[in-house]
Amino acid sequence: MNNLIVGLTGQTGAGKSTVAGFALAMGCRIIDCDLVAREALSPGSDCLKRLSELFGSDIIDENGCCRRSLLAERAFSDKKKTELLNSVTHPWIIRRSQEYIEKYSMDFDGVIILDAPLLYESGGDVLCSKVIAVTAPLDVRLERIMNRDGISREHAMLRINAQKDDEFYTSRADYVVDGSQGLEQVGESIRSIFQKINGRGVK
8 A cells, every 4th residue: 555654743732633633534544642652551561561670560550550640750750761761662652653554554545644742752753754743822722731631820831841842843844734723724724735745635
């Protein structure tokens, strides 16, 4: 099959999920790397086993499930430990994403979206022919995160400050979508981008 792999990335609250929704409606297959990351911590996974060796066997409970809050507490306690976590999880997520690409390619000839907030940080962009970045002004992202997750302004800002700035995404991406536009405009932007990417729209 002649599939086109397109990366989709951007800051939290920018509107990436909306763009992915349009892509799905247009006939694309979506690989959600947030869900793949959850697979990495599923009971019995080799990734979770390795993390237990690095961060303590007690991050796995008596049922074999990951104590995510405990892992997060230890892994995000300093930069080096966060890098250690990423050195284990990112390659696993990329390998699993490749497996999904191969699986979809068996019976699908079209655009496969690799939806990954940490597309560049994980090295996932090497799997992609093109990359779309979704951005939005700070105030828009802040309000969306607060409403979406039911958290305070302070906690929302902590999430925003933990991410890269606009230029990190826009300078690397092939296409940029303004996620603060109305739904109709976002949809038009996506259709236009896919027309440019493969010259035949989305299949």
